[in-house]
Amino acid sequence: MSHEAFTKPAPTTPDSRIWRLIPHLEAPGTVQMAIDRYLVEQHQLGLMPATLRFYTWSPPAISLGYHQHQYPDRWQNLIWNGRALDLVRRPTGGRAVLHQGDLTYAVVMSGLSGSCTQAYQQICEFLIQGWRSLGIQLHYGTAGRGYIHNPNCFGTATGADLVLEDGTKLIGSAQLRRGGVILQHGSMRLEPDEDLFAQVFGTEAFAAIKLPLRRGEDLIQLVINALVASAKNCFHVDFAVQPLSEQEWEKVYLDCD
Numbered sequence: 001m002s003h004e005a006f007t008k009p010a011p012t013t014p015d016s017r018i019w020r021l022i023p024h025l026e027a028p029g030t031v032q033m034a035i036d037r038y039l040v041e042q043h044q045l046g047l048m049p050a051t052l053r054f055y056t057w058s059p060p061a062i063s064l065g066y067h068q069h070q071y072p073d074r075w076q077n078l079i080w081n082g083r084a085l086d087l088v089r090r091p092t093g094g095r096a097v098l099h100q101g102d103l104t105y106a107v108v109m110s111g112l113s114g115s116c117t118q119a120y121q122q123i124c125e126f127l128i129q130g131w132r133s134l135g136i137q138l139h140y141g142t143a144g145r146g147y148i149h150n151p152n153c154f155g156t157a158t159g160a161d162l163v164l165e166d167g168t169k170l171i172g173s174a175q176l177r178r179g180g181v182i183l184q185h186g187s188m189r190l191e192p193d194e195d196l197f198a199q200v201f202g203t204e205a206f207a208a209i210k211l212p213l214r215r216g217e218d219l220i221q222l223v224i225n226a227l228v229a230s231a232k233n234c235f236h237v238d239f240a241v242q243p244l245s246e247q248e249w250e251k252v253y254l255d256c257d
Helices: 029-044 073-077 116-133 194-201 219-235 246-256
Strands: 018-027 051-057 061-064 086-089 097-099 102-110 169-178 181-189 238-241
Touching (some): 029 051, 029 061, 029 086, 029 102, 029 169, 029 181, 029 246, 051 219, 097 194, 102 219, 116 169, 219 238
Parallel strands (some): 018 051, 018 238
Antiparallel strands (some): 051 102, 061 097, 102 181, 169 181
């Protein structure tokens, strides 16, 4: 796994108007979850500002909600394109998510008041605005009666999730709260493999998102750019781009062991 050198030191006295933006990172699911836990811990200690990051999972993985203990045994032995799928537990709640052909966002912040639903809506506004700038209208979902018994996060849509005009779920999100610190991360389904999705959940995946790409333009980077711009507007902040430092990588890897 490659990563960039740390270009700026993280501020020791975080300015709430300057958030950290960690560049897009591709890594195994255990590493991604360790990074999210590390960011929560550091923000809770006052050693790191609020942070936004985007990442993808390699190899593809199924992430389980923190309290999700029932799932098919076959999930432990799934193969796709000659690679075994990882099975990873998230620090957040919710149902299982297949991470293949998706992009994950994570927000670590504090200072929000109100209920969990209100916090979701305050954070999700940057997702709604960002996707609207790409021509995609999103709305909050409504959980069906079978939500608790459905192992597939994308099989139902709660009030914390964002759906397309036809009700198809595009973004599933989950939260962890520690004191006044919130971690909210979620999966955005961009180009799911229909056969793999059916193999995992026994149902069809919805068609890939169609966005007008210019020649040579990358879909993931297009989405990230739109969401970073909308996050600046929604949270009234600027971003300092700061990849993980070598010291931070050491702490993350210790958490993975």
